[in-house]
Amino acid sequence: MSERYIVILAAGQGTRMHSKSYKVLHPVCGKAMVDHVLTQAEQVHAQEIVTVVGCGAEQVEELLQERTQYALQEKQLGTAHAVLQAADLLEAKAGTTLVISGDTPLFTAETIEKLFTYHEQHQAQATVLTAQNEDPFGYGRIIRDENQQVQKIVEQKDASVAEQAVTEINTGVYCFDNQKLFHYLHQVKNDNAQGEYYLPDVIELMQQNQDRVLAYQMADFSESLGVNDRVALAQATKIMQVRINQSHLRAGVTLVAPEQTFIDVDVQIGPDTTIEAGVVLKGQTTIGSDCYITSGSRLVDATVGDQVRIDSSTIEEAEMQAGSNVGPHSHLRPQALIGPQVHIGNFCEVKNATIGARTRLGHLSYVGDATLGSDINVGCGVVFVNYDGVKKYHTHVGNQAFIGSNANLIAPVEIADHAFIAAGSTITADLPERAMGIARARQVNKPDYWDRLPLSQDESWQ
Numbered sequence: 001m002s003e004r005y006i007v008i009l010a011a012g013q014g015t016r017m018h019s020k021s022y023k024v025l026h027p028v029c030g031k032a033m034v035d036h037v038l039t040q041a042e043q044v045h046a047q048e049i050v051t052v053v054g055c056g057a058e059q060v061e062e063l064l065q066e067r068t069q070y071a072l073q074e075k076q077l078g079t080a081h082a083v084l085q086a087a088d089l090l091e092a093k094a095g096t097t098l099v100i101s102g103d104t105p106l107f108t109a110e111t112i113e114k115l116f117t118y119h120e121q122h123q124a125q126a127t128v129l130t131a132q133n134e135d136p137f138g139y140g141r142i143i144r145d146e147n148q149q150v151q152k153i154v155e156q157k158d159a160s161v162a163e164q165a166v167t168e169i170n171t172g173v174y175c176f177d178n179q180k181l182f183h184y185l186h187q188v189k190n191d192n193a194q195g196e197y198y199l200p201d202v203i204e205l206m207q208q209n210q211d212r213v214l215a216y217q218m219a220d221f222s223e224s225l226g227v228n229d230r231v232a233l234a235q236a237t238k239i240m241q242v243r244i245n246q247s248h249l250r251a252g253v254t255l256v257a258p259e260q261t262f263i264d265v266d267v268q269i270g271p272d273t274t275i276e277a278g279v280v281l282k283g284q285t286t287i288g289s290d291c292y293i294t295s296g297s298r299l300v301d302a303t304v305g306d307q308v309r310i311d312s313s314t315i316e317e318a319e320m321q322a323g324s325n326v327g328p329h330s331h332l333r334p335q336a337l338i339g340p341q342v343h344i345g346n347f348c349e350v351k352n353a354t355i356g357a358r359t360r361l362g363h364l365s366y367v368g369d370a371t372l373g374s375d376i377n378v379g380c381g382v383v384f385v386n387y388d389g390v391k392k393y394h395t396h397v398g399n400q401a402f403i404g405s406n407a408n409l410i411a412p413v414e415i416a417d418h419a420f421i422a423a424g425s426t427i428t429a430d431l432p433e434r435a436m437g438i439a440r441a442r443q444v445n446k447p448d449y450w451d452r453l454p455l456s457q458d459e460s461w462q
């Protein structure tokens with residue numbers, strides 16, 4: 001096997017996206033398109049990967065970091081010109097170079113590997129990856145001669161009516177003999193409808209010079225979908241989602257309605273977990289085994305242990321440990337750490353707080369900037385008052401404390417183990433172990449109050 005190199009083209013603006021963001025940075029199932037391409041390319045074990053950047057170069061490099069080398073294309077003069085920018089890094093080397101676009105997020109490492117192998121086994125100088133597409137508009141067309149040999153590739157805007165009828169398209173992925181590639185790139189001209197230097201023109205130049213040019217047709221067009229606008233972005237997302245969901249189904253996850261379940265590509269889920277329709281799992285979320293997640297739940301960068309139940313709730317950058325449960329309609333915000341067997345019921349919010357094992361928070365509570373021990377009962381409507389308009393303060397609650405309903409804990413305050421807080425109290429001072437704190441006005445009853453009301457004189461009210 002000769003040396004292998006990969007060039008990823010990612011310098012274009014993506015005008016047809018009508019976006020402030022650069023095209024290759026648009027995410028598909030939680031990962032930027034160019035990151036999808038690089039992730040697959042990395043699995044092929046090429047000696048070098050070079051990404052050509054231009055529009056949004058800084059952002060692309062920030063995203064992909066040291067995983068690839070970079071070549072800068074200052075002006076976007078076309079795909080041939082883009083590849084030429086990698087000359088300093090690659091031109092002198094012997095081997096095979098695969099070129100792929102940063103806007104084709106669905107290609108798999110398996111397909112890339114197959115193209116390399118086909119090209120190497122057939123000792124071609126160029127092999128273009130093609131596909132059949134009944135609706136080929138926008139793609140370059142593969143023009144073959146009477147012997148079915150690839151002659152050239154014609155872009156949509158340059159194609160004659162007859163050429164436009166061709167349904168075999170250029171997927172934008174090619175293998176080239178590296179030195180031949182750079183040799184011919186210098187000869188590509190821009191005398192075409194778009195005034196650009198087209199990479200596919202290298203194919204025609206090689207063909208004319210009796211170099212061995214082959215086409216490798218893939219069975220399934222959908223993998224080669226190129227994303228030029230948001231219609232294609234939505235199509236790519238749909239295809240990727242089917243792929244992701246099928247891999248979870250095969251690994252033992254029950255998705256009650258897979259077509260209505262939205263799972264990002266890096267999410268991990270353990271077997272025997274059940275996920276209802278309308279659940280959204282984003283970012284670096286991991287979920288254990290034997291969990292149950294009901295419709296309307298949204299998890300972003302969440303860490304969820306085994307046997308957790310999440311009922312129509314939102315969890316962002318928070319952790320739920322084994323056997324805990326939440327919801328319906330609660331919100332776990334960043335830095336919420338929910339310990340094992342903890343019960344968080346409905347309409348609760350937890351932020352930057354640790355909640356110890358088996359503590360219960362049944363209804364309508366806010367816990368912010370706090371550390372709660374284990375086996376605590378937090379009554380209905382308890383508020384951890386953490387903010388004075390300037391700073392945030394922390395509250396500690398010890399093990400087996402009991403916090404009555406509708407209490408306010410004004411931080412900073414320390415509630416020791418086994419302490420009690422009477423319902424309706426506004427707690428501003430520390431509470432020692434085993435003590436009870438009551439902080440509310442005593443009730444005063446006014447006898448015969450009714451009789452003093454003017455209304456009571458009215459016959460109709462008697």
Ligand code: UD1
Pocket residue numbers: 009010011012013024052054073075076077078079080081082101102103104138139140141153155169170171172197198199200225226227228
């Ligand atoms: C390209 C091919 C077309 C093929 C299609 C497959 C050319 C001329 N046409 O068309 O035959 O069917 O892909 O999806 O190659 N880019 C740069 N610098 C540039 C121009 C483009 O880096 O100067 C990058 C873009 O960021 C993009 C990729 O190259 O990732 C392809 O460019 P794009 O404009 O999308 O080409 P298509 O019109 O889709």
Ligand code: CA
Pocket residue numbers: 101103226227228
């Ligand atoms: Ca494209």
